[in-house]
Amino acid sequence: MNARDPRALDVNGLTIRTDQGRTLVSDLSFSINAGSRLGLVGESGSGKSLTALAVLGLLPPGMNASGSIVLREAPDAPGTEVIGATEQRLTGLRGRAATVVFQEPLTALDPLMRIGGQLAEPLRRWRGLRGPALRRAVAEALEQVRLPDPDRITRAYPHEISGGQRQRVALAMALACDPALLIADEPTTALDVTVQSEVLALLDGLVAQRGMALLFVSHDLAVVSSVTDHVLVLKDGAAVESGSVDDIVRRPQHPYTRDLVDSARHLESALERIVR
Amino acid sequence: MSERTDLNPGPGEAAAAMEPAPVVDSAKEAPATRTRRSPALVTGCVLLGLIVATALVSLFWVPYAPEDTTGGRLTAPGLPHLLGTDKLGRDLLTQLMTGARIALEAGLGAIAIGAVLGICFGLAAGFATRWLDDTLSTLLDVLIAFPTLLLAMLMVAARSASLSSAILAIGLAMTAVVARLTRILVKRVLAQDYITAARTSGTSWPRVITGHVxxxxxxxxxxNLAQQFGLAVMAEASLSFLGLGAPPPNASWGRMLQEAQATVFTAPTGVIAPGVLLVMLVVGVNLIADGLRDTLDPTRRRTR
Amino acid sequence: MTTPIPATPAPGPRAADSAILAARDAGFAYRGAPPVLHGVSLDITAGRSLGLVGESGAGKTTVLRLLLGLTRPTSGRILFDGDELRLRDREQMRRFRRGVQSVFQDPYSSLDPRQRVSGIVAEPLRSLGLSRPVARGEEDPRVAAALEAVGLPADAARRYPHEFSGGQRQRIAIARATVCEPRVLLADEPVSALDVTTRVRIVDLLIELKETRGLTIAMVSHDLSVVAALCERTAVLEHGRVVEQGDTASVLGSPSHPYSRRLIASVPRLPSPKSP
Known part of the structure; x- marks a missing residue:
C-alpha cells in the first residue's frame, strides 16, 4: 500500500493554537514534492515562522498544532506524521527528513564550541564517521559552502567569524546529513545585501545539486522569487493565495497579495528609475 | 513588523542586525489581559496592615508592661494573659506587639539604608566609565562576599548591641546587593534606544535618570527591595536570636524565638506566635511587591 | 494603488546653501582599538537629504553618532552651521538639538515603555525649554499637531507605546523628532525593521515631511530603494572610508567604485511586471 509518493512534505489542515485558545495558524494545507521549492511569504504575525517550526515539531511551549504534517525521507519511504510524534521519533526525523537554517546563525551556533566541533557532531551522529574520515568530511562540508580558509574556520569560535560566514556554517550543518527537505527561515535577513546575494546563490546551487526540497520562509517577496518557483502567501495565519512566482508577482489575485506586490514595486520604483 | 516581546532585553543581547525578524511570529499580542485588581496586592496589604496596626497600637497601649513578670511562668493561653506568658512570666501578647514595632523598624531602617546607598552606588557604577565601574563592582563583590553576621559583630563591637547596630549592619550588607542589581538594570536601560533618543532630544543626564532610568x-x-525587607526582618530576628540585636527588655521576635526554644514542647505558643507573625510579615511584603510590579507596569496594566 | 516615487525629488528651497551639518576629515577609534572611521567628510545641506550606505561594520552608525553629537570624533571636526560642534557648550548644544533630531531603527526600544505617548512626543519641547504654559490636564497643542502630522489618531496621546504596532510606533518616534520643528532629521535605518507594506507608508510620510516642512534627512540605510526614494545625495562607506559620494542619481545610476557597483548589483528585485 506504500505507493510511490512524490511529496517530501505534506501539510494538511494545520492549525496552531496557544494554550489560551488563540489561533495563530488556521487550516493551512500545502505540499512540497521531492526536489521542488516553495516560498512561504508573509509579514510579521502571519504565522510563517511558526509553520516552519511546526514542520520540525519545534513549536515553543504553550502552543500546540493540530491537523497533519507528513515528512517523507524518500519518495518510496513511508511518511512520518510529525504531529503527536514522540520526541524520540522527531529527533530521528530532524536532520534526515528535514533540517532548518534560521535567521540568526549566531544564536543557532553554540558560542562555546569551535566551528569544527559543531559541524562534526551531526556527521558523527548521522553518518557514524570517526577520526580522519570525520575530519575530511568536516573540511568537505566547509568547502561545499565555499568558505575560504577552512582550516581557520574549523578552529574558530562562532563570534570570530562574520555573519555571512556563520550562515554558511549553519547551512553546512543543515546539509551535513543530506536531508530530503531544507527549511530556510529568513536565512539572509540579518545579512548585508552583498552577502545576501552570495548566500542565496549558494543555497540555490546546493539545493539544485542535491535535489533537495526547499521550504523558504521570508517576508521579502523579491528574495523569495529569486530562489523558489512557487509561493504561498500567508496573512494572519491563513493562506490567502498560492501559485507560481510569475503568477503571484505579475497577476496577484487577492487584494492582500496585490498590496504586498505593489508595496514592493513602489519601493523599488525609485531605484529602478535611477539604475535602469 | 517584527516584534521584541521582552522590553528589557539582556545586556548580552547584541543589537539585532538589519531586521530583528521573529522566530515566533505572533507572540506579540500573547500576554493575557489583566484588568482586575491584583489579588496578591490585596492579600499583601491585609497581612502587612495587620502587623502595622499592631505596631501602632503598641505605641499607645499594651496589655502589660514589657518588664512585668507577675503573670506566672509559662502559663497557657487564656485569661488574663491571652497568649500566655514566657519562662520569666512576661506577657507574650505584649512582647509580640512591641516585637512588631521592632521588626518593622528593622526592616524599614535597613531598607532605607540599603535602598538609598545601594541605588546611588548602583547608578554611579551603571553610568561610570569602565575604570570606575570595575572598581565599584569589585568593591561590591567584596561587600557581598563579606558575611552579614561578621559585619554585625564588628558593628556591635564598635558601637554596642542595639537595634540600630543591627539595622546598620543589615542595611550595609543590603547596600551591596541593591547596588549590584541597580547597576545591571541601569546598564540594561542605558543600552535602549529611548535613552539615546532622549539625549538627542536635548534631555540632560539628571532628567534622563529621573525621567527614564x-x-x-x-x-x-x-x-527586590521587598524581598530584601523580608530578609532584613529575618536577619534582625537572627541577630537578636544570637544576642546581637536589640538588648532586653526589647522584645524582638527573634529573641522571643530564642528564649522559647528550650520550652518549645511544653509551651509551643512562645515559638509559634512570633514565627507566624514573622512569616505573615515577610509573605505580606513579598505579595505587595508582586502586586506593585504588576500595577506599575503599563504593559501589564492594560492590554488592547 | 500608488503613484511611483519620483527618483530624485525636486530639491527644496535652496536659500541656505551652506551645510547645516558637516563632518570634516572626521576619524574615530575606540580606546586601544584600530580606528573605525578614517577621514570622513560629509555635508548635509538644506533640502539635500543624504543617504549613507554600506555594509554592517562599515562605520555608518558611528558616523551617525558623531553627527548626532553623541560622541566626539577622535580626529577631525563636526561642524554645525559652520561652527565646530562643542559637546560641552550648553548654548550651542541647545541650538544644535533643536535643529537636529533623530529617529532610530527599532521602534520597540526607541520609545520608553513607561511613558504615555503624549509624554514621549513632548520630551524635546520640555528638554529644550520650549514648553508653553498650558492649562492643567491640557496637552500642548503642538503635541497633538505632531501626532496628526504623522497620521496617528487623536486619542493616541493618552496611550502607551505597547498598544501600538511597529509602524505606528515608528510614527510616534517621527512625531517626537519633528515636534520642535528641526531642520535636519538623522535616521538610523528608519524603516528596515518594518513590514513591506508599512515601510512604504513610512517612506511616504518622510517624503511628505520633506516637502511640507522643508525637513532635510540624513539617513543610514542598507536599503538602496529607500535611499533612492528619500535622498538627493548618497555616500557609500566601506571599511570606515567614504569611497564614493555625490548625487544619488549618479552614485546609484553609474557607480564608479567597485564596491558601489557590487552593492547595487546585489539588490534583490522582483521579476519585471510585464510577462516575458
Missing part, C-alpha cells in the same frame, strides 16, 4: 528600573527594584 528610574521609572524603568523601579518595578524590578521594588520587588
Amino acid at each position: 528610574l521609572p524603568n528600573i523601579w518595578p524590578t527594584l521594588v520587588v
Whole structure:
C-alpha cells in the first residue's frame, strides 16, 4: 500500500493554537514534492515562522498544532506524521527528513564550541564517521559552502567569524546529513545585501545539486522569487493565495497579495528609475 | 513588523542586525489581559496592615508592661494573659506587639539604608566609565562576599548591641546587593534606544535618570527591595536570636524565638506566635511587591 | 494603488546653501582599538537629504553618532552651521538639538515603555525649554499637531507605546523628532525593521515631511530603494572610508567604485511586471 509518493512534505489542515485558545495558524494545507521549492511569504504575525517550526515539531511551549504534517525521507519511504510524534521519533526525523537554517546563525551556533566541533557532531551522529574520515568530511562540508580558509574556520569560535560566514556554517550543518527537505527561515535577513546575494546563490546551487526540497520562509517577496518557483502567501495565519512566482508577482489575485506586490514595486520604483 | 516581546532585553543581547525578524511570529499580542485588581496586592496589604496596626497600637497601649513578670511562668493561653506568658512570666501578647514595632523598624531602617546607598552606588557604577565601574563592582563583590553576621559583630563591637547596630549592619550588607542589581538594570536601560533618543532630544543626564532610568528600573527594584525587607526582618530576628540585636527588655521576635526554644514542647505558643507573625510579615511584603510590579507596569496594566 | 516615487525629488528651497551639518576629515577609534572611521567628510545641506550606505561594520552608525553629537570624533571636526560642534557648550548644544533630531531603527526600544505617548512626543519641547504654559490636564497643542502630522489618531496621546504596532510606533518616534520643528532629521535605518507594506507608508510620510516642512534627512540605510526614494545625495562607506559620494542619481545610476557597483548589483528585485 506504500505507493510511490512524490511529496517530501505534506501539510494538511494545520492549525496552531496557544494554550489560551488563540489561533495563530488556521487550516493551512500545502505540499512540497521531492526536489521542488516553495516560498512561504508573509509579514510579521502571519504565522510563517511558526509553520516552519511546526514542520520540525519545534513549536515553543504553550502552543500546540493540530491537523497533519507528513515528512517523507524518500519518495518510496513511508511518511512520518510529525504531529503527536514522540520526541524520540522527531529527533530521528530532524536532520534526515528535514533540517532548518534560521535567521540568526549566531544564536543557532553554540558560542562555546569551535566551528569544527559543531559541524562534526551531526556527521558523527548521522553518518557514524570517526577520526580522519570525520575530519575530511568536516573540511568537505566547509568547502561545499565555499568558505575560504577552512582550516581557520574549523578552529574558530562562532563570534570570530562574520555573519555571512556563520550562515554558511549553519547551512553546512543543515546539509551535513543530506536531508530530503531544507527549511530556510529568513536565512539572509540579518545579512548585508552583498552577502545576501552570495548566500542565496549558494543555497540555490546546493539545493539544485542535491535535489533537495526547499521550504523558504521570508517576508521579502523579491528574495523569495529569486530562489523558489512557487509561493504561498500567508496573512494572519491563513493562506490567502498560492501559485507560481510569475503568477503571484505579475497577476496577484487577492487584494492582500496585490498590496504586498505593489508595496514592493513602489519601493523599488525609485531605484529602478535611477539604475535602469 | 517584527516584534521584541521582552522590553528589557539582556545586556548580552547584541543589537539585532538589519531586521530583528521573529522566530515566533505572533507572540506579540500573547500576554493575557489583566484588568482586575491584583489579588496578591490585596492579600499583601491585609497581612502587612495587620502587623502595622499592631505596631501602632503598641505605641499607645499594651496589655502589660514589657518588664512585668507577675503573670506566672509559662502559663497557657487564656485569661488574663491571652497568649500566655514566657519562662520569666512576661506577657507574650505584649512582647509580640512591641516585637512588631521592632521588626518593622528593622526592616524599614535597613531598607532605607540599603535602598538609598545601594541605588546611588548602583547608578554611579551603571553610568561610570569602565575604570570606575570595575572598581565599584569589585568593591561590591567584596561587600557581598563579606558575611552579614561578621559585619554585625564588628558593628556591635564598635558601637554596642542595639537595634540600630543591627539595622546598620543589615542595611550595609543590603547596600551591596541593591547596588549590584541597580547597576545591571541601569546598564540594561542605558543600552535602549529611548535613552539615546532622549539625549538627542536635548534631555540632560539628571532628567534622563529621573525621567527614564528610574521609572524603568523601579518595578524590578521594588520587588527586590521587598524581598530584601523580608530578609532584613529575618536577619534582625537572627541577630537578636544570637544576642546581637536589640538588648532586653526589647522584645524582638527573634529573641522571643530564642528564649522559647528550650520550652518549645511544653509551651509551643512562645515559638509559634512570633514565627507566624514573622512569616505573615515577610509573605505580606513579598505579595505587595508582586502586586506593585504588576500595577506599575503599563504593559501589564492594560492590554488592547 | 500608488503613484511611483519620483527618483530624485525636486530639491527644496535652496536659500541656505551652506551645510547645516558637516563632518570634516572626521576619524574615530575606540580606546586601544584600530580606528573605525578614517577621514570622513560629509555635508548635509538644506533640502539635500543624504543617504549613507554600506555594509554592517562599515562605520555608518558611528558616523551617525558623531553627527548626532553623541560622541566626539577622535580626529577631525563636526561642524554645525559652520561652527565646530562643542559637546560641552550648553548654548550651542541647545541650538544644535533643536535643529537636529533623530529617529532610530527599532521602534520597540526607541520609545520608553513607561511613558504615555503624549509624554514621549513632548520630551524635546520640555528638554529644550520650549514648553508653553498650558492649562492643567491640557496637552500642548503642538503635541497633538505632531501626532496628526504623522497620521496617528487623536486619542493616541493618552496611550502607551505597547498598544501600538511597529509602524505606528515608528510614527510616534517621527512625531517626537519633528515636534520642535528641526531642520535636519538623522535616521538610523528608519524603516528596515518594518513590514513591506508599512515601510512604504513610512517612506511616504518622510517624503511628505520633506516637502511640507522643508525637513532635510540624513539617513543610514542598507536599503538602496529607500535611499533612492528619500535622498538627493548618497555616500557609500566601506571599511570606515567614504569611497564614493555625490548625487544619488549618479552614485546609484553609474557607480564608479567597485564596491558601489557590487552593492547595487546585489539588490534583490522582483521579476519585471510585464510577462516575458
